[in-house]
Amino acid sequence: MMTKEWSIQPLPEMDQDQFAQWRTLLEDRTGMRITEQRKVFLQTGVGARMRELGLNDYQNYYERVAENPPGAMEWALLVDRLTVQETSFFRHPASYDLVQKFFREKAKQKNRSAIEIWSVGCSTGEEPYSLAMLAQEELEKTDCYFGVTATDISAPALTRARQATYSGRKLEFISMKRLNDFFVPLDESRYQVVNELRDRVCFSQVNVLELAKSPMYGMDLIYCQNLLIYFRRWRRKEILNLLVERLAPGGLLVIGLGEVVDWIHPDVERVDDSDTLAFRKRVGE
Numbered sequence: 001m002m003t004k005e006w007s008i009q010p011l012p013e014m015d016q017d018q019f020a021q022w023r024t025l026l027e028d029r030t031g032m033r034i035t036e037q038r039k040v041f042l043q044t045g046v047g048a049r050m051r052e053l054g055l056n057d058y059q060n061y062y063e064r065v066a067e068n069p070p071g072a073m074e075w076a077l078l079v080d081r082l083t084v085q086e087t088s089f090f091r092h093p094a095s096y097d098l099v100q101k102f103f104r105e106k107a108k109q110k111n112r113s114a115i116e117i118w119s120v121g122c123s124t125g126e127e128p129y130s131l132a133m134l135a136q137e138e139l140e141k142t143d144c145y146f147g148v149t150a151t152d153i154s155a156p157a158l159t160r161a162r163q164a165t166y167s168g169r170k171l172e173f174i175s176m177k178r179l180n181d182f183f184v185p186l187d188e189s190r191y192q193v194v195n196e197l198r199d200r201v202c203f204s205q206v207n208v209l210e211l212a213k214s215p216m217y218g219m220d221l222i223y224c225q226n227l228l229i230y231f232r233r234w235r236r237k238e239i240l241n242l243l244v245e246r247l248a249p250g251g252l253l254v255i256g257l258g259e260v261v262d263w264i265h266p267d268v269e270r271v272d273d274s275d276t277l278a279f280r281k282r283v284g285e
Ligand SMILES: C[S@@+](CC[C@H](N)C(=O)[O-])C[C@H]1O[C@@H](n2cnc3c(N)ncnc32)[C@H](O)[C@@H]1O
Pocket: 029, 030, 031, 032, 083, 084, 085, 086, 087, 088, 091, 120, 121, 122, 123, 124, 127, 151, 152, 153, 154, 157, 206, 207, 208, 209, 224, 225, 226, 227
């Protein structure tokens, strides 16, 4: 049923069967696990989109979204509502300190012509731009080029990331020097990342469950924080194994503290730093 009145009335409670099918669809397609406690989050996201479409029946909407390929466009919009996109510049300072040391080490290496960086689950861009700022600061006096590949499943988040426009509130904790070096004011409350830095970051839609389809190899730094945390433990390990394959020898993989507990891989060793969770890829003998 589609009536105008419905769009302003609250949607009915999602029943347990409906909840089960929505959470299964979401986990199958994105890896994100919605626990019972987060049912309200799921219901709010699905409900908000249904209200925009003037729909009131979870089952009808589910069938429309689940049908592939006709539902693909609608799924692409919905996934943006159902994923947590919270992020900020230099979100976990200890991890960025580690990355800074890594860039300093690379800057000293002779014959190094480029550094490839990958931000996995980059959301609206704050993370890849933070990595690019650090790389620019540490490598500007060298001949070494750097490029950042930034990927996410959400097309709308990537559109916002490419626009690179942020409110002053988002930049509260950025130093004045970085604000001057890397941002231009657009008006009283919004800033945009300078073109020189934007040009270093290439955004692309990649689902980490489909890494086999993505061409990123030989990465010097893979930065993947606050994404695996929403996945089941076995899936986190599976994805980490695939990310290790994409690292160059000597490359650094940085994830979030506590995001995986008992994962080991013969090709990497843990960086000895209790404030971060990072691994270095061994260099072959
Ligand atoms: C909480 S944000 C983390 C952003 C950033 N990495 C940080 O730490 O601030 C999680 C991001 O992961 C993305 N995401 C969720 N599932 C994904 C998947 N299967 N493949 C790629 N990205 C995914 C979401 O769209 C969201 O932008």
